[in-house]
Amino acid sequence: MSVKVQAAIKNERSQPLHDDKGRIRYTVDLTDNVTKDYSDNTPTDARFGDWNKPAMHGVISAFEAKYQFQATGIFSWVGNGFIAYLTPEQAKAIQRDPQVVRISEDHAMEFSAVWVDQPLAGTEIMPWNMSAVAGNQLSGGSVRAYVLDSGVGYHTDLPNVISRISADPLIPAVGCYPHSTHVAGIISAARNNIGVVGVDSSVPVVSVSATAGTPNATFNCGSGSPSIQNISLGLDQIKSLISASGRVGVINISINPQDNTSNYFANTEPLGLKILSMATPTPGYPGAFIAQSAGNYGKLARDYAYNNLSINDGIMVVGAVDINGQPVVRLNSIDGFRSMPIAANQAGSNFGSSVAIWAPGNNIYSTWATWNATLAASSPTAQKARQSGNTTYNIYGQLSGTSMAAPHVAGVAAWLAETGNLTTPAQIETAVRSYARTSGAQDPNTNLPLLMANASGINYTAQPTVEFAIGGVVNDNLITDSATPFSLRYQSIGALSCDLTGYLNNAVWYQNLGFNKEFDWGTVQLSPGNYRWVVNCRSAASTMNSAQATATVTTPPPAPAAAFSFNNVQQPNVTMVGASHPWPSSAASIKEIAYGTQQPFNFSYNSTNTSSCQLNAFYDAIGTSWTPWYTTAMPTYYVWPPVTLDRNYYWWQLTCTGTGGTVTTNFVAHVY
DSSP states (O other): OOHHHHHHHHHHHHSBOBOTTOOEEEEEEEOTTTTTTSOTTOOOOTTSOTTSOHHHHHHHHHHHHHHTOOEEEEESSSSEEEEEEEOHHHHHHHHTOTTEEEEEEOBOOOOOOSOOOEEOSTTOEEOHHHHHTTOOBOOOSOSOEEEEESOOOEETTOTTEEEEEESSTTSOSSBSSTHHHHHHHHHHOOOSSSSBOOSBTTOOEEEEEOBOSOEETTTTEEOSOBOHHHHHHHHHHHHHHHHHHTSOEEEEEOOOOOTTSOOTTSTTSHHHHHHHHHHSOBTTBOOEEEEEEOOSBSSBGGGTSOOOOOSSSSEEEEEEEOTTSOBOOOBTTBOSBOOTTTSOOBOBOOBSTTOOEEEEOSSEEEEEOOBOHHHHTTOTTSOOBOOOTTOEEOEEEEEOSHHHHHHHHHHHHHHHHHHTTOOSHHHHHHHHHHHOBOOSOBOTTTOOBOOBOOSSOOOOOOOOEEEEEETTEETOEEEEETTSOEEEEEEEESOSEEEEEEEETTEEEEEEEEEOSEEEEEEEOOOSEEEEEEEEEEOTTOOEEEEEEEEEEEOOOOOOEEEEEETTEEOOOOOEEOSSSOEESOGGGSEEEOTTTTOSBOEEEEEESOSEEEEEEEEESSSSOOEEEEEEEEOSEEEOSSBOOOSEEEEEEEEEEETTEEEEEEEEEEEO
16 A cells, blocks of 8 residues: 555544544543442343443443443453543543543554564655565675566666566567566665665566567557467576576566466476576576466465475475465455455465465555556456556555565575575575574465565564455445345464454453354344454464454334325235236236226325335237336325226336335226
């Protein structure tokens, strides 16, 4: 998120909690002897938890009557007191009460995370993911990072991009989709008092576009996705450049095959063999360390990336962790990587023995370009952005995926290669492994400890990731009514057990300690009230994390009703059957009206619990084909003047709508 947005959120969180009437929520601490005049047999109030001491219920009742407010919670074990929304006048009056020790505003707190964003000089920030890998390093710039991707764009935070080339000389070197711009920022965004910093803010970046497709003349950029051919050509160009430099290089490949296709990067496939060739020094070629993304399908990485399990070949496949240090996975059947609308959501990080190392890959804030809202709305999998090859941007955005994890490792590798004066890809991999740390998190497939990339060998301890899904939405505040069922579940990764507490109208409803690390209520239907579920999960290392979901359940609006009346007698609805020519299901339901002798007649309709109505009228001279007569918006109640009709069949269809739904009623008459 942008610095301005972060500042706005920080400012909002600095404000006291308040209700929709502007009343601030206060915690009021009372004296230790405030209950001395109240019996332990005092009737308890159902609004508050039954664990509170009965005498305290009496105290609160007296305070509410005296100061004309309603408490939302009380406490009687960690001192005496209550919580309530108060007007300024009420707060001042209560503060003067001799039984009040203190009165304090309530403020929102944040759930903890292993890493947090850190402000730097000016408007620059060090995002959480940089803290996770000990980024914001500053090397001498002798080791180059080669980004084989869609083509890095021009950005004020990317002065370290020293060259832009395209595998296909007929396609512009800048890609229309700024995927590689985001990747380059993770590796090497400058330390310049604006935007963000990269892992190594001085490593030179060479952008090599593997995009294959028709050039976009409007934006002067390469459209389409990378192709096998252009990846091969790009690797060939990179090998030529590294050979000419005489210095070991670092290559980032945030590219994987699509789901359910062949793994073109397998170590026995042509691309896999080329990658191995890139990592193997030969006379005149010092070699390159390679970081490749594991893929985003929540499946075995061996089917989507290089899959030789060597630990010293200079090639590392990278999985993605979240802000808690846990692998990004689907929780509650909801995608773990959520990049909409600027990119497609995807299941989560690939895993398994082919993943050599892990790095941050969820909600990564980095350099970006203008995104096209019209195109983004056109398809969930459409190319979401446009980046001009002639424009320098100063925009930032969040993306998620192992594409974001790999450049963290590439940045760490470049830093360690230079500061350690490393000369071969194998030496670089050894250093990356040496400085990496385990944290208590495990690979979802092998259950082995995750090896987390770090430029300085800083230890950390992962904490569980836990999420609720209520009505299919993550950690949401659901507003519904008691007639409408909804789904409710929570799931965690990295947790040993969880404590679950349910609240009803701010009082504890139930509590399960040492409960399951995941639970599915299925379909829930509740009576009116304010509900909240809080789950606190702990890991084997006793680290904690929490999630909550809330539901405001109201009384359902009354169902609408409507009926016609003939000669002041309410008529039942006439059931119409047949698609091409609807006709009453029963001839007896047709109102027979004798021409002349039974006319004029009184005709009206009435509806209840509605706000608008639509009337459609038809006539049919011979009972075979309805002819539209009129269609008009109508009030919820209407009385026609005395009605006289020609000999025909007539059908009136009334549809009325209210907050409780829609109702349709029919009346059919035959004037003979």
